[in-house]
Amino acid sequence: MHIGFVGLGQMGAAIAANILKAGFDLTLWNRSADKAAPLVAAGATLADSPCALASGCDIVLSILADDRALDAVLDGEDGLLAGLRPGALHISMSTIAVATAEAVRDRHVARGQHFLSAPVFGRPDAAAAGKLSVVAAGDAADIDRAEPLLRAIGHKLFRVGDDPPAANLIKLCGNFMLMAAVEAMAEAMTLAEKGGAGGTTLLEVMTNTLFDALAYRNYGPMLAERRFHPAGFPAALGLKDMRLVGAAAEDSRVPMPLLSLLRDRLVETIAKEGEDIDWSGIGLTVAKNAGL
Amino acid sequence: MHIGFVGLGQMGAAIAANILKAGFDLTLWNRSADKAAPLVAAGATLADSPCALASGCDIVLSILADDRALDAVLDGEDGLLAGLRPGALHISMSTIAVATAEAVRDRHVARGQHFLSAPVFGRPDAAAAGKLSVVAAGDAADIDRAEPLLRAIGHKLFRVGDDPPAANLIKLCGNFMLMAAVEAMAEAMTLAEKGGAGGTTLLEVMTNTLFDALAYRNYGPMLAERRFHPAGFPAALGLKDMRLVGAAAEDSRVPMPLLSLLRDRLVETIAKEGEDIDWSGIGLTVAKNAGL
Amino acid sequence: MHIGFVGLGQMGAAIAANILKAGFDLTLWNRSADKAAPLVAAGATLADSPCALASGCDIVLSILADDRALDAVLDGEDGLLAGLRPGALHISMSTIAVATAEAVRDRHVARGQHFLSAPVFGRPDAAAAGKLSVVAAGDAADIDRAEPLLRAIGHKLFRVGDDPPAANLIKLCGNFMLMAAVEAMAEAMTLAEKGGAGGTTLLEVMTNTLFDALAYRNYGPMLAERRFHPAGFPAALGLKDMRLVGAAAEDSRVPMPLLSLLRDRLVETIAKEGEDIDWSGIGLTVAKNAGL
């Protein structure tokens, strides 16, 4: 089985390395070809274009920064859509709009190509360790044939239905819940700090009782230590994701005031701290706004 | 060691039963004496007043609905303050205002009495099972002498400093974080539902990845099944708690917009659904406001 | 001077009638030609396409429902851009995105055509009475030559700079301030009502003291009488406008929590009351959420 991989950002490079390590035959494409060098050294092949890559592969995975980057890879005579053979499978791991996933699905279907959405949960260190959680939606037979590949990437695989955009919605909802947990911790820790009980003390009690979960165990210490650089996930991408949640919510007529709060927090944090702070840097804004 | 216990509500009755079961000599007082009957049948003694109870005890625990109820027990010639011997210890488990805890501490200290704040996390079923988490603050020697008693009540004991009000602040912050988690889940699940991915599917992915914690595992299914009656913790008490968090936040000059959102949600839920809905019933408001 | 007019919705039809009444030579185009009948009967000419209309005019005014409708009029071989002569002037009165106004400006400039943004404040009755307020931005000489025309439409003309998108931003900010005033009135009147002072009494005091302004005098009675149908300005268009404000705010990195509140209110109102309620119908949601 020939595997293609498009998008060698922080996450993509780590994922591709694991695919290679698992013994798959791997062809790569990235906008900046130099990012591919270490993987080529480890045995991967570099393609000239998404089209060229796609034409030789059974399954192509892509993980790109946003909807526009994905469209740029798909479109045109050098694009993935032009190259992928009928019956071959494109698995999109990008965090993109639900509406974009619908459009991509329709374009593949119109060409007899297969399509899965399979976004992942986990930061770059989890990607490197092969410990991502993969949320896949699409035709069950397609998930079946992709499963060995997806297992090389993540230790958990969730099947969330047969319509690809459902996976994108789950991913967006998850990112919203993460940001919400960060905001809740930040407000509570700031109050505990200024009120004399101590933010770290609060965190210790909470993560050993009701909130003994990764979301709190990962982000709590970042907040306590104000460790927001370098960004594992930059605030600007976080804002993009919250905007996508908002677009889905407006389309579905779901008022989400907590989401709105988080969007404003991210805008404020970027306005004050710059674009390259981690998205959990909203906690810095919470603290500063209380005069800390 | 003679133990006194004041306040036989849903939580208090379960806690008192565990104290009795652990072999302590127990005297009770409750505003409505009939609530004491099962415990008296099991070996406890009933006192005529908080003062009478306190005068014969080494340690008195109290767990009452709100600040006013606690003051009513403390004040007057029949009150706990009048009866407690110098050197004896009052442990307050109620969820009360930080400012109230400060005042109660000062009144005890002025009389040579000792005082701990030791609020608990856990709903009535956890109380019955002796599986509460106890958050204690006050003099370390007082926590030491109370420890066997507190171990009979909860399987976890956290020491959060030597000033009692710190424990009350931790408790209030924890309840805020719980409500925040409920709001986040409710908004996300409503979007997943209306957007076609399914609220239950979302919940399953989240509680098996980033949110594998009691807060989400307990409240998620209540939201999914819209199971808000009978109330384990009524919305009116939840609103009271959020008001206390808000009072502490205003005193400490900490803006908490997420808290504000939760207060409005609780007010709205009570206005629309009545006083006797569970505090997680804010999820019903979230769903209805999206037209579900 | 030959004038063209595109877009005969509720607002457009009233504006076009006033232009005709002022004695201008007027050519019309509308997607549904039947809307033009009364104006043709009164002396206007009907064109076959935006291109045909534009090719014979010195100034073309357009007022369309949204960005997409404007683009549809501009684009293609039948489009306005294709027809407008170099040196001729297009005045866009639509409430559109700042970014869209920038793009339209650039496209006209590239063809040697002139462009003004001149959105208006006022509801259909003000349009019919020629009492709109016109907010114009663009080259001063262009505003000068358009002034007689704009005076036929509105009794007030504001010049807000020489870059067209500035007028669009002013218009969007104004609509935001209107919605904010409606929300403030609705919350205050609901409290006055439930608290026993009376919503109408409050309104009378306020509009005779600090809030003696059209925004409050127009919308206050609508709220007091719950008069939200038929919609003078439908909630769905209001939501569109708030979305455009939000897009400008995110682009400019301006956190606007009050805007966020209004967006959620509109989504909620549409989810519960349907698409065809007036945008001031958020007041109905405010009242219902308080149990009224």
Next chain:
Amino acid sequence: MHIGFVGLGQMGAAIAANILKAGFDLTLWNRSADKAAPLVAAGATLADSPCALASGCDIVLSILADDRALDAVLDGEDGLLAGLRPGALHISMSTIAVATAEAVRDRHVARGQHFLSAPVFGRPDAAAAGKLSVVAAGDAADIDRAEPLLRAIGHKLFRVGDDPPAANLIKLCGNFMLMAAVEAMAEAMTLAEKGGAGGTTLLEVMTNTLFDALAYRNYGPMLAERRFHPAGFPAALGLKDMRLVGAAAEDSRVPMPLLSLLRDRLVETIAKEGEDIDWSGIGLTVAKNAGL
């Protein structure tokens, strides 16, 4: 008719001066007696206590900083309640809680004394010019006998029912609407500023069209010029008022998310800018949070 006046703060001193100027026989009391000196020089008499003052007066007006200050004036053997004759009238102009007004009313009624609530709208300069707006509630006959006095204070008098607390609720709602208008202007002007249209330009368009009202004409320029010191009305008092609105709203079960936003803004502004900024200084927070 003998008039008593209690409370010579910035507002009170200006009001008392107008009463004196109108020819009324005036007796004063203030916690710090030195504030009375200019008025005594102009013909007023200084009393030793609220009780002494009240015992010789037909009507006593009071205007105090908060609920606690009012209670301090009313209570005890030197207090106003002890001194006021049956049938004599106390007019409270303070901005106090609705619940406090209810309690004060009941205490007066129990003594056969009469009571009006008559809070005012207007800042110190309006008070000095006798141009306050007076909002009075209580027995119509009492308002009748007080009318000449109230006309000396304000150029507008509103009668809002026969139960005194209704006037307090109207006053609180008005202050809420003012703060809401400030927030709306601040967000819009910040967006206009960063987006290139200009905050002052926006303000000029708005105050000449939909928002041609005192609230916008007074506060708009303060925002535009960032003129927040010295405080005409300090943020800490503004926060107190918003807390009283919130208490009334929670009691009446009215969710008010816009109010919540304003409370958080005031807390944030005080945390960052200190206690002595004008309440409209929330606009500074809005601007700074956008990176200005």
